[in-house]
Amino acid sequence: MQETTTSTQVDLITETQKGLNVFQQFWQNLDWEKILSTVIYKGVLILITLLILVILRKIIIKFIHTSFANYRKKDVYSPNRLKTLETLTKNFSQYLLFFIMIYTVLTILGVPVSSLIAGAGIAGVAIGLGAQGFINDVITGFFIIYERQLDVGDHVILDQVEGTVEQVGLRTTQVKSFNGTMNYIPNRQILIVSNLSRGNQRVLIDIRVNPDEDIERVKRIMQAVNDEIVANTPEIRSEPNIVGLINLPNGTFVVRCLLYAVSGSQLTVSSKLTTAYVEALTKEGINIPTTPVNLSM
DSSP, X not given: OHHHHHHHHHHHHHHHHHXXXXXXXXXXXXXXXXXXXXXXXXXXXXXXXXXXXXXXHHHHHHHHHHHHHHHHTSTTSOHHHHHHHHHHHHHHHHHXXXXXXXXXXXXXXXXXXXXXXXXXXXXXXXXXXHTHHHHHHHHHHHHHHHTTOOOTTOEEEETXXXXXXXXXXXXXXXXXXXXXXXXXXXXXXXXXXXXXXXXXXXXXXXXXXXXXXXXXXXXXXXXXXXXXXXXXOTTBOSOOEEEEEEEOTTSOEEEEEEEEEOTTOHHHHHHHHHHHHHHHHHHTTOOOOSSOOOTTO
């Protein structure tokens, strides 16, 4: 038993020594001078390539910025539209430079990129199937930009997301909610676009009054306010229309005024006119109720 164990140990030691000898011989036969020169040569090539691409990126970005700055000086182009196209052009240029960098570095390292691409075969099909969502995003994003459905700075509602468009890309659209949340929406999920920044927006102002007030007098006071405010408020794009007395479902009587203002200025215009109406009516002795009238009583 002891002899068998000893024989096995001897064989194991012999095989180990053979393996070490082979590794030692391989290590000694390495041409370290050639390896070091190759590493230095390819390392320098990679550094030069990266430096050229960084400089090229700065030149391209500056050229794009300057080109769009010149277009902004012309009133025929929408600023939001130009900002959208500028962002898209910069992103596309950077993606292109990134792929050029990857291809160049792999080529310098000796990786047969062309052969890998040509021989992708089944792997390419699998990747294509997995990239269907990405392709749908790109196609949808292209049509969103081409049809001008969205521009940077627009106030939009996309499904359940409402906010301001921060960026329109080929893959995702970024919308910043009014509470500060940044939403990244894949373009393929954008089915209905409600753009609140296209055209003037309606402003509805209801001034509560008691039903026994002189409604015609109230309307004259409000009209006097309109004549003064509209001339000094360029955001108002239509003559305010005082509809008259309206009975709301909660039992409140109001005198309604309807007008249109520049998109995004609705709240400011509404607050300005409401304040002026209340001050003018109170000054003329018109009592503005602070609680709704209960008609059932």
